[in-house]
Amino acid sequence: MNALLITGTDTEAGKTVLTTALAAYWQRYCSARSLGIMKPLQSGIGDREWYQKLFSLEQSPEEITPLYFQAPLAPPIAAAKENRQVDLAVVWQALTSLRQRRDFILVEALGGLGSPVTDELTVADLAGEWRLPTVLVVPVRLGAIAQAVANVALARLARVQLVGIVLNCVQPRTDTEITDWAPADLIQSLTNIPVLGCLPYLENPTDLNKLAELASNLDLERLTSS
Structure with a gap:
């Protein structure tokens, strides 16, 4: 495997935080090997920048x-406003080319697994059809267990190779809140997918040293060996 798709339960789940942490880790500890980052589709200013x-x-x-669209909307809607189409062949060609030139690729998906990519396909459909090993980011909040279960079910329906779940604190959380709202053992038991760790809330999301340290606390072997 030389590509990993990072997706989430929904928008603002923490995909960018995890992708940045993994890239920071790679930059610090794996600099002898080349890394690429891809955001296949983006609507509005954001992750690419x-x-x-x-x-x-x-x-x-x-x-x-x-594929880049101006309006911060779902791609098929943003594309329609520009009288364009969501041409996934362009994305596939770019991904294939980058995989040939880099040792490892981090691919950050848009929205959540159920987010529309085209009028017919979701992120889950794309992950399954393109056979991309995938990690699911679940935000730590009330309802996290149900979100994890529902998204894993969607992933299985689309035949996504889900290699693990990463919990993410989108807001400051106490240990008790993390345990009560997103208990790793219960999520693993209900989904049969390993929880690879939990990212704490980070006040400075540009602190690459801290991000690399946080990434090192995750079960990275599962993310890079599937």
């Missing part, structure tokens, strides 16, 4: 984000 700011990727904007 974030990665360009934080990392020296030696990738053009089009290599990071093959």
Whole structure:
């Protein structure tokens, strides 16, 4: 495997935080091997600009984000406003090319597993059809257990190769809140998917040293060996 798809239960689950942490870890500990980052589709200013700011990727904007739409809406809606189509062939070609030139690729999905990519396909459909090993980010909040169970069910329906779940504190959380709202053992028992760790809330999301440290606390072997 030389690509990993990072998806979430929904928008603002923490996909960018996990992707940034993994990239920071790679930059610090695996610098002898080349890394690529891709946001296949983006609507509005956001993740592509974030990665360009934080990392020296030696990738053009089009290599990071093959399909870019102006309106911060679901891609099929944003594309329609520009009288364009969501051409997934462009994305596939860009991903294939990048995988040939880099040792490892982090691919951050848009929205959640159920988010529409086209009028017919969701992120889950794309992950399944393209056979991308996938990690699911679940935000720590009330309802996290149900979100995890529902999204794993969707992943199985779409035949997604789900390699693990990462919990993410989108707001400051106490240990008790984490245990009560997103108990790793219960989520694993209900989904039969390993929980690879929990990212705490980070006040400074640009602190690459801290992000690399947090990533090192995750079960990274599962994320890079599937």
